Amino acid sequence: MAAAGIIWLAIGAASFLYGGAVWEHWLPCLAAILLASAAAAVSVRAEAWPRLGRLPAIALGVVLAVAAGQLVPLPESVLKGLSPVRAEDEQLFFSSVLARPGPAAITVSPAESLRWTLTLAGLAAVFFAARLTLRKAPERVWRAAVPLLILGGFQALLGLAQIYFAGQPLATGTYVNRNHFAGLLEMALPFAAMGGVAVLDGRRRRRLTVRRAVAASGLFALGALMLAAIIQSLSRAGFSFALVSLAVMGGVALAGPRSSAGWKRRAPVAAVGIAAAAAFVFLPTDPLIYRFGALAATEEISADTRVQVWDDTVKLIGDYPAAGVGLGAYTAAIHRYQTAAPMQTIGMAHNDYLQLGAELGLPALAALLMLAGWCLRSAAKAATDAEPRRRRLGLACLGALAALALHSLVDFNLYLPANAAVLAWIAGLATVLPSLPAPLPRRSRRVPVPPPVFEAEPLPPR
Numbered sequence: 115m116a117a118a119g120i121i122w123l124a125i126g127a128a129s130f131l132y133g134g135a136v137w138e139h140w141l142p143c144l145a146a147i148l149l150a151s152a153a154a155a156v157s158v159r160a161e162a163w164p165r166l167g168r169l170p171a172i173a174l175g176v177v178l179a180v181a182a183g184q185l186v187p188l189p190e191s192v193l194k195g196l197s198p199v200r201a202e203d204e205q206l207f208f209s210s211v212l213a214r215p216g217p218a219a220i221t222v223s224p225a226e227s228l229r230w231t232l233t234l235a236g237l238a239a240v241f242f243a244a245r246l247t248l249r250k251a252p253e254r255v256w257r258a259a260v261p262l263l264i265l266g267g268f269q270a271l272l273g274l275a276q277i278y279f280a281g282q283p284l285a286t287g288t289y290v291n292r293n294h295f296a297g298l299l300e301m302a303l304p305f306a307a308m309g310g311v312a313v314l315d316g317r318r319r320r321r322l323t324v325r326r327a328v329a330a331s332g333l334f335a336l337g338a339l340m341l342a343a344i345i346q347s348l349s350r351a352g353f354s355f356a357l358v359s360l361a362v363m364g365g366v367a368l369a370g371p372r373s374s375a376g377w378k379r380r381a382p383v384a385a386v387g388i389a390a391a392a393a394f395v396f397l398p399t400d401p402l403i404y405r406f407g408a409l410a411a412t413e414e415i416s417a418d419t420r421v422q423v424w425d426d427t428v429k430l431i432g433d434y435p436a437a438g439v440g441l442g443a444y445t446a447a448i449h450r451y452q453t454a455a456p457m458q459t460i461g462m463a464h465n466d467y468l469q470l471g472a473e474l475g476l477p478a479l480a481a482l483l484m485l486a487g488w489c490l491r492s493a494a495k496a497a498t499d500a501e502p503r504r505r506r507l508g509l510a511c512l513g514a515l516a517a518l519a520l521h522s523l524v525d526f527n528l529y530l531p532a533n534a535a536v537l538a539w540i541a542g543l544a545t546v547l548p549s550l551p552a553p554l555p556r557r558s559r560r561v562p563v564p565p566p567v568f569e570a571e572p573l574p575p576r
Contacts, residue, residue, distance in 0.1 A: 221440025296352020
C-alpha cells in the first residue's frame with residue numbers, strides 16, 4: 115500500500131535525523147505520516163476498517179481527549195477543581211502584578227504540550243494505518259514487517275561500522291543515545307528471528323528449496339547482526355531486554371496449541387529461547403560486562419541519581435494527580451521538586467510510566483496501561499494461533515512489545531518519536547492479527563495439461 119510506504123519513509127527519515135528528537139526534524143515527518151494516514155482512511159470504505167473493541171476505543175479516546183484538553187484555557191473555578199496547585203500558581207503570578215487571573219490552561223508549557231499532542235495524534239495514525247495495511251492483505255502478513263527489518267538492518271550495519279571502521283567506543287547508529295539505538299534494534303530483532311523460522315516452517319511437507327534456505331539464513335544472519343550491534347552499543351538494558359524478548363517468544367511457543375503445532379514445529383522457536391539464555395552468559399563483551407559491574411557509576415546518570423529522579427517524579431504526581439502538568443511539560447515542571455543532581459537539568463524521568471503519569475495524570479495513565487495490556491493480550495493470542503503465519507508474526511510482535519515495555523521502566527524510548535512510531539506500528543499489527551480471516555490455500559503453480567485427444571483413423575476403401 116502506498117500510504118504504508120510513505121509512513122515508513124517518514125519513520126526512517128526521523129530515525130536518521132537523531133530519532134526525531136529535534137522538533138524541526140520531526141515536524142515534516144509527522145506531517146507526512148498524518149497526510150498519508152488520512153489518504154489511506156479516505157480511500158477505504160468505513161465498513162472495511164478493522165473495528166476496535168469498546169474498552170480500547172474508550173481508553174484511546176480518554177488519552178487523546180486529556181492531551182488535547184490540557185491546552186484549553188479554563189476558568190479559575192474549573193482549573194482549581196482539576197488542578198489546585200496549577201490554579202494556585204496562576205493566582206500567585208497574577209497577584210504579583212496586581213491583576214486578577216483569567217482563564218488558564220492545565221499545561222505549564224503550552225508550546226511543548228501542543229507539539230506532543232500532535233505527535234500523539236501521529237502515533238495514533240500509525241497505529242490505525244498498520245491495522246488497515248494488515249487487514250487489506252491477510253494472506254501476506256509478513257510484508258508489513260519488511261520495512262522494520264530494513265530499518266533495523268541498516269541501523270545495525272551502521273552501528274557496527276562505527277565500531278570497526280570509524281573507531282568509535284560504542285555503536286549508536288544515527289541516534290545520540292545508545293539506549294534509544296538499542297531500543298529500536300530490540301524491537302526489530304524478534305521479527306528477524308521469527309521471519310527465519312516462518313520461512314522454514316512455510317515449506318510444510320515440501321522439500322526445502324535453495325531459495326527458502328537462503329532467505330532463512332539471511333534473516334537469521336540479520337538477527338545476529340542486530341544482536342551484535344546491541345552488544346556493541348554497551349546498553350545494559352537493551353542487551354538484557356533483547357534476550358528477554360527471545361526468551362518470551364520461546365516460552366510462549368512451547369506453551370502454544372498442542373493440536374496444531376507438535377514438538378517438531380515448536381522446537382525451532384524453543385531453540386531461540388534457549389539460545390537467548392546462553393547468549394546472556396557467553397555473548398557480552400568485556401566493556402559490557404564492566405558496565406554491568408558498575409551500575410552505580412556510569413558516565414550518563416548514576417543508578418542512585420535515577421532513583422532520586424523517580425522519587426522527585428512521584429512527588430510531582432502527588433501534586434498533579436488528576437490532570438497532570440501537560441504532555442511534554444515534564445522538564446518545565448520538575449524544577450520545583452528536583453533534589454537529584456541540583457546542578458544539572460533533568461529533562462526526563464528515565465521511566466516512561468512515571469513521566470506519563472506526571473504529564474497526563476493518573477486517570478490517563480490508567481487508560482494507557484489498559485491499552486498496553488490489550489496490545490500484549492492480542493499479541494499473546496495471536497502467538498498461540500493455530501495458523502502458522504499468524505502465530506509466527508504474533509510471537510514477533512509479543513517479543514518486541516515485551517522488550518520495550520520492560521525497557522521503558524528504566525529509560526524514555528517512548529519520548530523519541532521514531533521509536534514510538536515503530537512501537538505504534540507493531541502494536542497495530544498485534545491487535546489486528548487475531549481477527550484476520552483464515553488465509554486461502556495457495557494455488558498450485560502447475561499449469562493443467564488437457565488430456566490427449568485421439569482421432570479415429572479413416573477406414574481404407576474396399
